[in-house]
Amino acid sequence: MYYMYILQSEQTGRYYIGSSYDVAVRLAEHNAGKTLSTKSKIPWKLIYTESYSSRQEARQRERQIKSWKNPSYMLKTLGLSG
Secondary structure (H helix, E strand, O other): OEEEEEEEEOOOOOEEEEEEOOHHHHHHHHHOOOOOOOHHHOOEEEEEEEEEOOHHHHHHHHHHHHHOOOHHHHHHHHOOOO
16 A cells, blocks of 8 residues: 655644655654655644555655645645644
């Protein structure tokens, strides 16, 4: 299984959208500062996941959500509260 996930920075409130085969390990990497693009916004919390049978499907969904650009639209469309 592969997952598309959304993180929210507890420091800034910003969102990060990614994909991985192990979300728990990936979240730990983000919070350990191992990802350059998220390092300055630690700590992160997991707010949403979707599972897929292939890496390609998870990446496709990740790109779709990133293309929305508007966090309010993303939250509303995914049924999350901001």
